Amino acid sequence: MIGLLSANSASMPIDALKVAVPLGIGLASAALLTIKMTSNPYDKSIPNIPVRKGDSSHDKELDENQDEFLIRCEQEYGPIFNLKALNQDLTVISGPMVREVFMNEAFSFGDAIDTLTGVRVFLMSVLKSHKDIDSRITHDLVRDNISPNLPLFTPRIVEQLERVVNEQLGYCEGKVVEKPIKIVQDMIAYAMANVFMGPEVAQQRIVIDTFIQVTYDFGIVIGRDNRKNPWHVWKNKTKYGVLNPLQKHIKVLTDAAGPVIEERRRQEAEAYENGVEWDRPLDIMQRLLDNNDKYGFIDLEDMCGHLLILILVSVHTTTDTSTNLMYYLACFPEYHEPLFQEQQEVLGQIEAEREELRQKKLQSGEFSSAEEFVGTELDPAHDRDLSAAAMKRMVKMDSFVREIFRYRMTRLDLMHLARKPVTLSNGMRIAKGQMVVINLRSLHQSQEYQGEDPAEFRPFRFLGKAKAATKAATDYLPFGMGRHACPGRFLAIQELKTVGVLMVSRYSKIEMIDPSHRNRALLSRIGDPCPSGLIFTSRSAPAKKEA
Template sequence: MIGLVSSYPNAASFDIIKAALPIGVGIASAVYLTAKAAANAGYGTDKSVPTVSLRPGDSTHDKEYREDQDAFVKRCEEECGPTFHLYLFNKFMTVLSGPQIREVFLNESFSASDALDDFTNMNTFLDSMKKSNKNDDLRIVHDLVRDNISPNLPLFTPRIVSQLEVNLEREMATFPEKEGRKLVEEPLKVLQEMSAYVSLTDYLYRSVATVFMGFEVAKSRKVIDTFIVASIDFGRVLGNNRRSVPTWRSYWARANYAILNPLQVHVQTLVEAATPIILERRRLEAEAIEKGVQWDRPDDIMQRLLDNFDKYGFVDLEDVCGHLLILILVSVHTTSDTSTNLLYYLAAFPQHMDKLYAEQQEVLDAIQQEREKERQELAQKGEPMRDDLDPTHDRDLSAAAIKRMVHMDSFVREAFRFRTERLILAHRARKDITLSSGVKITKGHTVIVNVRSMHQGPEQGDEVDEFRPWRFVGKPKSATKVGTDFLPFGMGKHACPGRFIAIQELKTIGVLMVSKFSKIEIQDPSKTKQALLVNLGEPCITGLMFTSRQ
């Protein structure tokens, strides 16, 4: 073969070499990846599916994907079509697009739980916090959220709003002010404190803690601190979903959580804080029974789990607290992350703040008028005034009020659509599967969803590569409505049941921010694009500046 190439190639020869070089690189890449993948369990044996070529110098597709997800996925589609193999996140996977996505979610032989555990050791991590319901494919988390949280949003929302407002005022007061603007260099940390107590993470933890474990337990600084530390551990585990983690490190992590069980210290903290509260509740209940009166049962998730102890198969209070910690980690970690991201979207598109504020005032004005009309009607009938019509609560940010703010809902859904990682939602095959397209997925092989094929597809409307906040206004597509055109929460019967409280909290935070601040700015505008597309759990590397409406 060498003899066929002249030692002094002319221009035509150079053209031949240039034309042949990409083909050679593509063939070499495919051979390399095929050989590498063959050594991995669950290698997809369907040779009809093409493998995406590697860039010269790359040994996997990770680097190119991280540099520009959209450009990389476009190249894959142009080179291979809608279905292709690639080597990403230390795995050889099959990427599925378009109509095939529905088959993945609706076929019980595809397991998201198995794939997530392969990447992150999530099952071992979660099982280390509980004594019952181990190795259940996360069904218990699904059931606890479905039964105890989602149906009670109208009840929990005022509690969350009240705590968020208090903590927001407290936290923002601690940040330096310059020319009428507050500089917050680590918005994610602040949001985490808002939920709990110390900063905008404490802000979220404190508000969520009141819902999950009651006001008394949520007052404990030690409890909030343990939420935050456990959340950091949880974030590290989730972060493995997008890292090429060596096999030895994965085995070490499993052994660490299964044998050393470092998370038990957090469970014990909750047990110590909850025990005196529970004992006092039992005393009050017994006293009420003795007197023959109805006990005013606390309305928090801890009490609900205790009341349904046998239904969920709990072993003891440690087991209950372990499940509560899991619920808090799952809800707050993702909420604080997406809330932070929402603030960057509000900052990147400041022209929409006034529209969101105007909508908020219009909704509250309408509710105030409706409530006043009810009061007048009761007065005309000579009937006593109801407690729920107290005028001081006319402009509360209730669940009903937030539901009417359709522009905020559209803004949130569009932020999810625009931001969601392009290749995500991996599933592992529990048996050999043949898709309707004829593609064969081998047992143990992992498929991953090409979200871009749907989130940036023609069904989204015009200018799909641009952020258009009112894209869904007037359409039956709320931020909680799942489907192939909106996949952040999955779809089908395994769709995330916690999306209702997550979206409620997210919209509540957005509404509060719009009501308190006339402008939010990105400290370093050159990093705007990076801030908008940052992956779940990754910190933004620039702060935010807040201008008060006052």
């Protein structure tokens, strides 16, 4: 091809030129006719929002009142328009047109985030396999191994969350916690370590510290906003592409996991020799070991790299939203008791149902005495456990969590980069390489989509509406939508609801140290914690143990 393009036409024989010239003209005419026939006659230019006099971008107008500004743009220019904001040219997509972005593979969320942050080199630095930028391995690992087993993982998650709460908060009368996120980090890190790596690995504090540190590193890489900063991208690509400081975290995981895996293999071999079935550990690490041929991991370091990515993404987002949930409980104390009462009612119902089932089994003769239920699935000691079934029934808490996401999310977010030219259903064309951003205000703060008072925080807004906090759709986009919807949302919501239930069951009151930061607490961006700490007051003193 290079040789053909660089050939000197002067050396071409005259007879060949006589044939080539009319042939070229004919091909050009045919191409022009084809373009005219296939071009969209309804193609429109996307309106550009004029910049206010004295401003070089729309950032100031967005900062002053983003809802008012976006509403005006939508009313005057329609659902699609161009802005200059966040140090870049953006095409804003609003309302029902948003669905076309999420459902069209030509728009890439991953490409957009990498363009803004250089995050791919951070993630790829710990992997040996599946380094293709479009690899869906992380999605598949979550889909195959976490979501289907969530009911089995729930008791372990609850156990770890409760343990950390008891150790670091416990019973308190007006205890001041300057940085509640530190407690939440431990809660989520221990829970995720148990689910992903297993209890033997998770009991090592160095592993928990690694999860927290890599989460902190990840937060720095992705930044606190969507502002385009080429220097930030360059620093990330240089740091993680050349120096690769994440290898120390991989070493921590392999050093911790290696002996555990060897012991498990020994136990499995011993069980095989004795002709008995080995009781396989319930954690993601074991499932990946059992399915290594399916996923194609190169070695233990590679597998730990994939586990590290799963963990850091889970810990980062869930820590942030769990902390934010505590602030919402502090800002809206009137909903504390209704959430607590729901929990007591649900657990009471389950306790009664289990007792009824025990009585039926006693009457049928399947069990001869109440003592025989101890150690079985109907053990009375577990009647009021926070099981997956119990959490599913707590619809007020589910609505509370969903409303936090709806209310809190930044109005312009979830950027996508066009990988090729795209013509939308209204005829407007998005050029290749253009950054589009979703106008979440047009969905999350719309009366059409959310019902009455969309500008207000109404935590029980979704009761009886079949709109669970995990349901990704056009009117609720914190987890995306379509084929690329976050598969880890089921785990994340389960953890969030559990954190909320633990808080309202143990503490009658949660307050902000400095209430003047209330708005900051409600609308804080991910990775941008509220400067005010929290004050916790327990419901009752712990029961005294009998001598």
